[in-house]
Amino acid sequence: VAEMKECSAEERDRGRRLALVPTMGAFHEGHLSLIAAAGQDSDLLVVSIFVNPTQFGPGEDYEAYPRDFEKDVQQAEELGVHVVYAPSVEEMYPQGYEMYVEADRTGHILCGRSRPGHFRGVLSVVLKLFTAVNPHKAYFGEKDYQQLLLIRRMVADFHLDVEVVGMPIVREPDGLAASSRNAYLSSEARQSALGLSRALFRARETVTGGERDAAALRRKIISWLEEDRRVVVDYVAVCHPETLEEVRRIGEEVVILLAAKVEGTRLIDNLRVAT
Ligand code: PAF
Numbered sequence: 001v002a003e004m005k006e007c008s009a010e011e012r013d014r015g016r017r018l019a020l021v022p023t024m025g026a027f028h029e030g031h032l033s034l035i036a037a038a039g040q041d042s043d044l045l046v047v048s049i050f051v052n053p054t055q056f057g058p059g060e061d062y063e064a065y066p067r068d069f070e071k072d073v074q075q076a077e078e079l080g081v082h083v084v085y086a087p088s089v090e091e092m093y094p095q096g097y098e099m100y101v102e103a104d105r106t107g108h109i110l111c112g113r114s115r116p117g118h119f120r121g122v123l124s125v126v127l128k129l130f131t132a133v134n135p136h137k138a139y140f141g142e143k144d145y146q147q148l149l150l151i152r153r154m155v156a157d158f159h160l161d162v163e164v165v166g167m168p169i170v171r172e173p174d175g176l177a178a179s180s181r182n183a184y185l186s187s188e189a190r191q192s193a194l195g196l197s198r199a200l201f202r203a204r205e206t207v208t209g210g211e212r213d214a215a216a217l218r219r220k221i222i223s224w225l226e227e228d229r230r231v232v233v234d235y236v237a238v239c240h241p242e243t244l245e246e247v248r249r250i251g252e253e254v255v256i257l258l259a260a261k262v263e264g265t266r267l268i269d270n271l272r273v274a275t
Helices: 002-013 029-040 069-078 118-133 142-157 180-184 187-208 214-226
Strands: 018-023 044-049 083-085 137-141 163-167 231-239 253-262 265-274
Touching: 002 018, 002 044, 002 083, 002 118, 018 029, 018 118, 029 044, 029 137, 029 163, 044 069, 044 118, 069 083, 083 118, 118 142, 137 142, 142 163, 142 253, 142 265, 180 187, 180 265, 187 214, 187 231, 187 253, 187 265, 214 231, 214 253
Parallel strands: 018 044, 018 137, 044 083, 137 163
Antiparallel strands: 231 253, 253 265
């Protein structure tokens, strides 16, 4: 942490612009798009790799989470990353550690309801990464839509001097949203996982076709997802894109968010839909 802070302070003194891409490693196309965008927009490109234990609940996949540090570092180098910041768990959470960032309402709905404590862990570690790296800009993917909104909220509420940049979801050619957890999927499960993005695209067509009743749309999406017995729906929500309040009528623009387990692997996806 001290080394990172020193490096950041020196670079800032020289007038350099710092960009941070926070990751938990096991890079996929989504990470690469964040790194590419951040690289275009900065003099010093920092990528953090830290599998953050506090954002995983008991019984979740912290131990099993895909890790390939050597490959990530090599890829980072090839992509022109200047600094890979990879603190240890012991340094991030030493004996006696007590402080967390806790969001109100938005931290406890959707993924926050299914994964109690998840956003508390995410926001706390992101604040710690911001403190150590002190970047001008930080890049996050829109696949974790709720996370992105909460990070923006934290930056606003704590008056942090960092610009949060959200980047569009990267999808495989068949529509599957890029995710480190896709590595867990068997080929059958991967086929079933395609149902998530398909349901979102079908929902968009349904809205374009005139559907304005959010509850009816939600029921349709759930029924499409449940046509596949490998898919267990956690939630489907039709929300206001800025507040994540569930809407009754589909007005100008909504974001449809969903989470489901496919043969035990929890996947999330979302799509912004305009009328
Ligand atoms: O989106 C992620 O990979 C993580 O939640 C983040 C933002 C790196 C915090 O650990």
